[in-house]
Amino acid sequence: MQTPRLEIDLAKIHHNTQTLVELFGSRGIGVMGITKVVLGNHQVAKVMVRAGINLIGDSRIENIRKMLKAGVDAKFALIRTPAVSKAEEVVKYADMSLNSELAVVRRLSHFAERLKKIHEVVLMVELGDLREGMPPDELEDTVHEMLSLPGIKLAGIGTNLACYSGVRPDKQKMEELSSLARSVEDKFSIALDVVSGGNSSNFEWFYEEDEVGRINNLRLGESIFLGCETLNRKPIRGLFPDVVTFVTEVIESKIKDSVPSGDICQDAFGKVPSFEDRGRIRRVILGAGRQDVLVPGLTPLSDVDILGSSSDHIILDARKEQLEVGDEVRFRLNYGALLAAMTSPYVERTFLPL
Numbered sequence: 001m002q003t004p005r006l007e008i009d010l011a012k013i014h015h016n017t018q019t020l021v022e023l024f025g026s027r028g029i030g031v032m033g034i035t036k037v038v039l040g041n042h043q044v045a046k047v048m049v050r051a052g053i054n055l056i057g058d059s060r061i062e063n064i065r066k067m068l069k070a071g072v073d074a075k076f077a078l079i080r081t082p083a084v085s086k087a088e089e090v091v092k093y094a095d096m097s098l099n100s101e102l103a104v105v106r107r108l109s110h111f112a113e114r115l116k117k118i119h120e121v122v123l124m125v126e127l128g129d130l131r132e133g134m135p136p137d138e139l140e141d142t143v144h145e146m147l148s149l150p151g152i153k154l155a156g157i158g159t160n161l162a163c164y165s166g167v168r169p170d171k172q173k174m175e176e177l178s179s180l181a182r183s184v185e186d187k188f189s190i191a192l193d194v195v196s197g198g199n200s201s202n203f204e205w206f207y208e209e210d211e212v213g214r215i216n217n218l219r220l221g222e223s224i225f226l227g228c229e230t231l232n233r234k235p236i237r238g239l240f241p242d243v244v245t246f247v248t249e250v251i252e253s254k255i256k257d258s259v260p261s262g263d264i265c266q267d268a269f270g271k272v273p274s275f276e277d278r279g280r281i282r283r284v285i286l287g288a289g290r291q292d293v294l295v296p297g298l299t300p301l302s303d304v305d306i307l308g309s310s311s312d313h314i315i316l317d318a319r320k321e322q323l324e325v326g327d328e329v330r331f332r333l334n335y336g337a338l339l340a341a342m343t344s345p346y347v348e349r350t351f352l353p354l
């Protein structure tokens, strides 16, 4: 089999998805399955649907289009607030989008009317993380304007925390979102279908609070693929942490010094490196590097140490492992490493079947 490659275990994705759908569902919270980290892979999306997901969210309209074409049977939401220039495609391919700019919603309305579609909009509210979302005091006016736009249905409101600034989605933030939902409903005499409280970082809030209020949706990616919450990256009990494995191959294995010889200047990335003297060691070179993966996001699954990397190489201290040329070395990945490896054109993907 080719290396480097990602091995993606579809049975584990099924298990993690089903477990989370049941857990959150038990208290009235629906899960939007987020596929952006697997670039909208249709096999993964189909497994998520089989595990109980009926709403799939992705940040890229290209990915949504791909999934539609592959026959993924779900409703699709664009979760990165759309660009004006993509409004037509968004209406064409996505059933729903998250939005924070009225100018964009107007364009969505224009195309929805033209394409004779109803496009659902979730208005994003900024609650402290300072990425997307309107200040809460803009919400009423925005809703007021939106309700008169043809082709647009106000599906609900949402917020996103712990992504850019790491702000915790705690009881107070979630109560704030609930109360905004209630006040919009009261003021305009409408019912909001969706009150979307956040992402995988909301696990702790869900676990610790008795009341979920009006929150009835979470958008989950990382907890499905890495089996953890994302405030402290603690494993979630009952989920597989090892859905995806990065597999590399030894291209050189030799006993060498651990400290270089000669005058040390900048390395290939403009840093002056420093070295720990481990004496003479078995230095193993793997045929994968920074063009393939985010190396600091890798954790070896055998007893070896990553010493460093360059564009095309990862260098290991093999310690007591007998690694020969042609042997495979396997790693767990964090979110950044998974994202980089999925996005690299050099990394193969193999799927372990359901």
Ligand SMILES: *Cc1c(COP(=O)(O)O)cnc(C)c1O
Binding pocket: 034, 036, 059, 079, 080, 160, 198, 199, 200, 201, 219, 220, 221, 222, 223, 230
């Ligand atoms: C990526 C993303 C998510 C999913 O986040 P995870 O931490 O992977 O669960 C949810 N909402 C938005 C807006 C996102 O961009």
